[in-house]
Amino acid sequence: MTKYKDLNVPHRTIMTPGPVEVDPRVLRAMATPILGQFDPAFTNIMNETMEMLRSLFQTENKWAYPIDGTSRSGIEAVLCSIITPGDRVLVPIFGRFGYLLTEICQRYGAEVTTLEAPWGEVFDPEVIINKIHEVSPKIVAIVHAETSTGCMQPLKEIGEACRNADVLLIVDAVASIGGVDLKVDELKLDAVIGGTQKCLSIPSGLAPITYNHRIEEILLKRKSIELGLRSFQSEPSNDRIISNYFDLAQLQDYWSPVRLNHHTEATSMQYALREGLRIVLEEGLENRFARHKLNERALVAGIKAMGLHLFGDEKHKLPVVTCIEVPNGIDSDEVRSMLLEDFEIEIASSFGPLHGKIWRIGTMGYSSRKKNILHVLAALEATLIRKGFNVNKGESVQAAMNVYDENKQQQNIETVVIGS
Amino acid sequence: MTKYKDLNVPHRTIMTPGPVEVDPRVLRAMATPILGQFDPAFTNIMNETMEMLRSLFQTENKWAYPIDGTSRSGIEAVLCSIITPGDRVLVPIFGRFGYLLTEICQRYGAEVTTLEAPWGEVFDPEVIINKIHEVSPKIVAIVHAETSTGCMQPLKEIGEACRNADVLLIVDAVASIGGVDLKVDELKLDAVIGGTQKCLSIPSGLAPITYNHRIEEILLKRKSIELGLRSFQSEPSNDRIISNYFDLAQLQDYWSPVRLNHHTEATSMQYALREGLRIVLEEGLENRFARHKLNERALVAGIKAMGLHLFGDEKHKLPVVTCIEVPNGIDSDEVRSMLLEDFEIEIASSFGPLHGKIWRIGTMGYSSRKKNILHVLAALEATLIRKGFNVNKGESVQAAMNVYDENKQQQNIETVVIGS
CATH class of the missing domain: 3.40.640.10 (Type I PLP-dependent aspartate aminotransferase-like (Major domain))
Incomplete structure (x- = not known):
């Protein structure tokens, strides 16, 4: 026998801009x-x-x-x-x-x-x-x-x-x-x-x-x-x-x-x-792109409702990566560590001039799921409260859920119109 | 749905010099x-x-x-x-x-x-x-x-x-x-x-x-x-x-x-x-090298007993690849195809000047197993008979089994000596 144990990895919620959950x-x-x-x-x-x-x-x-x-x-x-x-x-x-x-x-x-x-x-x-x-x-x-x-x-x-x-x-x-x-x-x-x-x-x-x-x-x-x-x-x-x-x-x-x-x-x-x-191909490219956009919309709504600000030109925002300005007085890496250790969620920092200045949340592929969006928002809110940042408590997940609800209503209307 | 079906691959016995069975x-x-x-x-x-x-x-x-x-x-x-x-x-x-x-x-x-x-x-x-x-x-x-x-x-x-x-x-x-x-x-x-x-x-x-x-x-x-x-x-x-x-x-x-x-x-x-x-490392390097040599010995004994000849300088033979001269009048690729289609065994040809002249059988890693050695020898014999080559019928697998038996006896003797 060797000293090396059975492969036994924690099951993370991976919300970085890659690699994401398989x-x-x-x-x-x-x-x-x-x-x-x-x-x-x-x-x-x-x-x-x-x-x-x-x-x-x-x-x-x-x-x-x-x-x-x-x-x-x-x-x-x-x-x-x-x-x-x-x-x-x-x-x-x-x-x-x-x-x-x-x-x-x-x-x-x-x-x-x-x-x-x-x-x-x-x-x-x-x-x-x-x-x-x-x-x-x-x-x-x-x-x-x-x-x-x-x-x-x-x-x-x-x-x-x-x-x-x-x-x-x-x-x-x-x-x-x-x-x-x-x-x-x-x-x-x-x-x-x-x-x-x-x-x-x-x-x-x-x-x-x-x-x-x-x-x-x-x-x-x-x-x-x-x-x-x-x-x-x-x-x-x-x-x-x-x-x-x-x-x-x-x-x-x-x-x-x-x-x-x-x-x-x-x-x-x-x-x-x-x-x-x-x-x-089973999902279909159009459906897949729409899913990525919907989850992005929910995430962005939640981030903003929390009182955080997006980084960068929103008009040219990449739908699968959301960059968030780290609020003054908050240590970017400490928040990421708490998310990983307590909530098993991985989000990313950035490189060069942006290191420590922004968080990056990926909503890509299999990681782009409603469950993940709601989980990351709730966890980020809890972590920021823990670190002393004055968030709008309880607003974030609600805002995201509203996006999903509106989307469902919109789809129902479309179904009725098509069906009528 | 797409036209692409569930991944459904045949389960081959892979006896090439790589890739081999995982x-x-x-x-x-x-x-x-x-x-x-x-x-x-x-x-x-x-x-x-x-x-x-x-x-x-x-x-x-x-x-x-x-x-x-x-x-x-x-x-x-x-x-x-x-x-x-x-x-x-x-x-x-x-x-x-x-x-x-x-x-x-x-x-x-x-x-x-x-x-x-x-x-x-x-x-x-x-x-x-x-x-x-x-x-x-x-x-x-x-x-x-x-x-x-x-x-x-x-x-x-x-x-x-x-x-x-x-x-x-x-x-x-x-x-x-x-x-x-x-x-x-x-x-x-x-x-x-x-x-x-x-x-x-x-x-x-x-x-x-x-x-x-x-x-x-x-x-x-x-x-x-x-x-x-x-x-x-x-x-x-x-x-x-x-x-x-x-x-x-x-x-x-x-x-x-x-x-x-x-x-x-x-x-x-x-x-x-x-x-x-x-x-x-669990198997141990020495044990692993010994296993590769044992399976090589059995394979070589079987190949020779069949009436085939090894290619190359046996003194510097690589223990994990055995090269065999294709007998006159036998089509190298036809034999390989029959092995693949009927016996689900893959062996290899070679490159450049040796293409069509030799077969290469790999006995590497997980593919280096007694079962595989006996299977490939029996299949090669049956295929060569089918293609009209005059093999020494029934000798090959016996010769390989003799090698395994002798090895077992040798191990038993060593155990007795150590135990005495």
Whole structure:
């Protein structure tokens, strides 16, 4: 025997901007015995997953598959497969993850031009479009949903402008995919990276991506068959993608009927992704987005009724992350610790300039449930009272419940109208 | 509802050189609800995993943690974090995965010198040592266990020679770790990459690595804090690691008490790794290696008794992969298909020059069981008879059973001697 005990984890209510609670059906799927990577039963699962990812991304793209790594592996895979040293990239930054895009592009040798908006705001599309015309980048890389600030960047005009200027638009939709409407084709997004551990309620460990033929053309020019697999001594392209693991030109061969051996697909995570996507499609994208908005509305009503203030530009608020200003005199981390220890609820702080200044509550995927909203509001109220903050006692949960009641009435009216 | 049905996979006997069957305890662990990445309950699991990895690698190294990706992500992480363009790397190649090491090193700008041994053989350490003195590389990168040929390279003299010449020795032990004895410190290996989906019987998706202070010194010189996390505008090192996702200097901060945010750890895969390591340590490394050898002995006895021939240098045979020459007139893939369809057993072919020439049977981790050995021998015999090959009927399973019986008698004798 060893000193290591049976896995025995507390069952948390996870209300961070990811990772969030995993749907029990997804957990169960992961307990399924594995299959070999080239077993027809498994490649069939891979193909079904690709189909479902196309529905999730609302795209007709041929390529939609996961990278075997956490969300940022998907971002790096897309960027490093497209960027050649010296390429000009424009990155509009409105929070931490814009910096991450910048850093990855720079590491792969891009000449990055950044635009910065104050944290808590987004860009007027015109500002970005003017910069595109000024800089003439090969690529614009931008975050759709900034979890660090709870803001969401409108992409319609930017997509239009990029396509007209023959610029590639790469979008980090890690935090929004599956929780917020994002029509990849309609918005003219060339490549999009999603996340699993947020609105899809699948554990972290895969990064679903999609890209169109404009991206594929670049990949095919940079393609080389792996040493040890190619039967003759062909020279790799001069402009070979640096990473082997993230080489999308090789990965798409692995995900195509060619099934050219690359890595060994992460079987159990594939099972999880397939089941998670099935749940999304069963609920229906529109219903799912509406559910996320309803729970957000209830949460925001409760937060405000308590006497707290939202952080950031409410007009561009990300529906799945709610940022709250920490009141003067209250220690942000002490409140989070009490929530975790006494109520088994996890909420988040933020990064850099916002650390200790705001709380971030995620309402994503399976965590976006009425029960969780009411629980977190009641717990936050109790904790703040305990810490000496003068809340409007008892108002918060009532305000949230009113939102749910009104929603129910509204649905009843709609049903009557449809039925009459 | 969608057209996608409930996950319903066939339950295969997986006898490939990976991925292999996952221990049911590991599958069950993955169905555990997740935790936030900075939840103390989760960071405790991370710390326990590091401890157990040190035991697995038989090392006192401070750093032993998994990369969030499949095995080759671990290889790329180690190599790309150490290699600066222009560095000289020596790669002795004796199968497909030596080519992979070569390819990754070249992609990151190394000047690679290769040595090649015929597939099915390993190197006389002297040959490698002489080349080290001739080339004076910064790094020797070598595969320990080549699953493509079923051969295992002795490392003792090479480790000694590298240390004396102040060369870094990086070892791909993806296929051997947990199934074959590999004393990282005693052998003077500077960095080692293990695999989960082979002798650990955990699904693919994490790559455990370990490295010593010689490697860490290089990392610390190349370290930069991620843009968006650093509070002042410090310039990154001139010699910055290209990949962000694979930047070991950042990853070790994430795995240290500093817990500097990087990716979101793959929770469910962590649970799997912890449980898988616990099973390894409960069995005990020595017992585990002995079990793998016993099952290999039984398999080999059965294969030979059937009238088939092993491929490769038996003196350097990898105990967890058995390569068998496909007899003349037999279609390798037809046999594999019949095994899969009729007997639900998966065995493997090989790559490049060996494709269609050999079968590879893995006896790794949870798949290395008496039941599986007897099942695969009986099924292979029946299939070969069906395909018209003249086997020694009925001999194979008997030969394997004899090995198990002799082993039991031997154990009984030892028990009596100890008890007397």
